[in-house]
Amino acid sequence: VNETSQPIELLVGIDRESPRTLGAQIEDQLRAAIREGRLAPGARVPSTRDLARQLGISRRVAVDAYAQLAAEGYLALRQGARPEVAATGPPLERTPPPAPPASANGAPRLRHDFRPSVPDVSAFPRAAWLKALREAVNEIADADLAYADPCGVDALREALADYLGRVRGVVADPARVIVTSGYSQGLGLVCRALASTGATTVAIEDPSNPEQRDIAVRGGLTPTRLPVDEQGARADELRADAVVLTPAHQHPTGVVLSSERRAALIANPAIKIEDDYDAEYRYDRAAVGALQGLDPERVVYAGSTSKTLAPALRLGWLVVPAHLHDAIANEKRLADIGTARIEQLALARFLERGELDRHLRRMRARYRARRDALVEALHEHLPDAEIKGIAAGLHATVELPSGDEAEIARRAREARIGLNTLADYETAAPHPPTLVLGYAQQSEPAIRAGVKALAAALRT
Numbered sequence: 158v159n160e161t162s163q164p165i166e167l168l169v170g171i172d173r174e175s176p177r178t179l180g181a182q183i184e185d186q187l188r189a190a191i192r193e194g195r196l197a198p199g200a201r202v203p204s205t206r207d208l209a210r211q212l213g214i215s216r217r218v219a220v221d222a223y224a225q226l227a228a229e230g231y232l233a234l235r236q237g238a239r240p241e242v243a244a245t246g247p248p249l250e251r252t253p254p255p256a257p258p259a260s261a262n263g264a265p266r267l268r269h270d271f272r273p274s275v276p277d278v279s280a281f282p283r284a285a286w287l288k289a290l291r292e293a294v295n296e297i298a299d300a301d302l303a304y305a306d307p308c309g310v311d312a313l314r315e316a317l318a319d320y321l322g323r324v325r326g327v328v329a330d331p332a333r334v335i336v337t338s339g340y341s342q343g344l345g346l347v348c349r350a351l352a353s354t355g356a357t358t359v360a361i362e363d364p365s366n367p368e369q370r371d372i373a374v375r376g377g378l379t380p381t382r383l384p385v386d387e388q389g390a391r392a393d394e395l396r397a398d399a400v401v402l403t404p405a406h407q408h409p410t411g412v413v414l415s416s417e418r419r420a421a422l423i424a425n426p427a428i429k430i431e432d433d434y435d436a437e438y439r440y441d442r443a444a445v446g447a448l449q450g451l452d453p454e455r456v457v458y459a460g461s462t463s464k465t466l467a468p469a470l471r472l473g474w475l476v477v478p479a480h481l482h483d484a485i486a487n488e489k490r491l492a493d494i495g496t497a498r499i500e501q502l503a504l505a506r507f508l509e510r511g512e513l514d515r516h517l518r519r520m521r522a523r524y525r526a527r528r529d530a531l532v533e534a535l536h537e538h539l540p541d542a543e544i545k546g547i548a549a550g551l552h553a554t555v556e557l558p559s560g561d562e563a564e565i566a567r568r569a570r571e572a573r574i575g576l577n578t579l580a581d582y583e584t585a586a587p588h589p590p591t592l593v594l595g596y597a598q599q600s601e602p603a604i605r606a607g608v609k610a611l612a613a614a615l616r617t
């Protein structure tokens with residue numbers, strides 16, 4: 158059937174004053190019509206040429222909008238055939254998520270959510286990911302559907318080597334990339350590999366995420382503490398076989414490792430495990446390259462998609478020194494025979510097409526605005542607080558001039574305000590009462606309201 162032989166009309170309008178692009182407006186209306194059943198599975202829709210004519214827009218806009226809807230599973234497009242609504246009906250992934258239960262873990266629902274460590278997952282690029290995933294399913298070779306290299310799919314290791322070299326200054330040969338199911342798995346693999354080659358101790362920054370100590374112990378290493386000050390990890394106190402570091406943005410203090418400390422750490426023979434967890438988010442300071450770029454044979458570089466896309470993906474990577482490669486690859490093989498390969502290929506396509514760059518550009522602007530809203534609101538409602546670590550990342554540390562940290566945490570809990578305090582990060586060091594506030598997950602008005610509520614809760 159000729160695509161244009163019988164024009165059909167469709168009730169789609171466009172508003173040239175709207176901030177939404179013309180293509181997005183067409184997509185929105187067609188999605189809604191299909192979801193609401195106004196356009197049934199199999200129903201014909203106008204050809205792109207007819208739609209462009211009806212709306213007085215360029216055909217390109219219509220073609221792109223249809224391609225997007227097809228990628229999401231709403232439309233079926235076949236060469237030479239009329240476009241129609243997909244026979245399977247609206248895709249499930251667009252179903253609005255159910256409201257969170259009143260109590261997910263027995264705790265009351267939060268009124269204000271400043272919990273750090275999670276990006277704005279509501280902005281997960283569903284359409285672009287779905288497109289990459291469809292491509293991956295279509296393209297994956299039969300051999301790749303069987304058991305294959307536990308270190309990962311070649312296409313992803315190549316795409317990661319390119320991306321990390323370009324964006325983070327990592328010296329990355331694809332042969333040194335090991336795909337993991339996230340940073341946490343990667344850390345465990347490295348600890349076990351180090352233990353198998355004779356290491357006994359690993360220094361962990363104080364403060365830092367508490368799970369790391371447990372992971373190190375499970376990995377057969379004894380964790381020791383490495384204090385952090387305003388220049389970052391105290392290199393002069395490092396006396397362990399290995400050390401876990403967050404050089405670009407210390408977690409959680411937000412301190413950037415100074416160049417003197419970088420040099421001192423590089424001079425120390427310990428194996429450095431670099432957790433580059435949120436370095437893509439930088440707002441008002443120059444890029445800080447990865448430590449790995451200075452000494453690729455003694456630094457294990459680790460990253461994941463948990464801060465850039467969503468923790469649910471469980472996709473991460475290691476770039477490893479040559480002498481540790483086989484030991485770490487062996488641990489990966491014993492752990493799970495390799496990370497899910499279709500998802501790996503999807504991430505490769507996503508990176509190759511520049512989708513991650515595009516997503517990060519959008520998210521950086523969003524997070525910067527949220528960070529600014531947080532800082533402004535803190536200045537207004539808690540003017541004596543000292544705000545730190547805000548040049549990068551997705552959270553701020555806020556030192557209060559007085560008060561008891563445990564009592565402050567209790568009051569925040571009572572007011573149903575989700576946040577962390579420094580005590581949540583396994584610190585042995587004396588410190589002023591300090592809040593760790595994530596700003597990624599709430600809109601600017603919600604951030605302002607949350608800070609106001611927090612200040613009120615602290616005053617009572």
Ligand SMILES: Cc1ncc(COP(=O)(O)O)c(C=O)c1O
Nearest residue numbers: 274339340341408432434461463
């Ligand atoms: C300091 C730090 N590193 C890494 C990660 C990412 O861990 P994963 O990739 O296992 O989700 C997180 C997540 O919260 C984190 O806070």
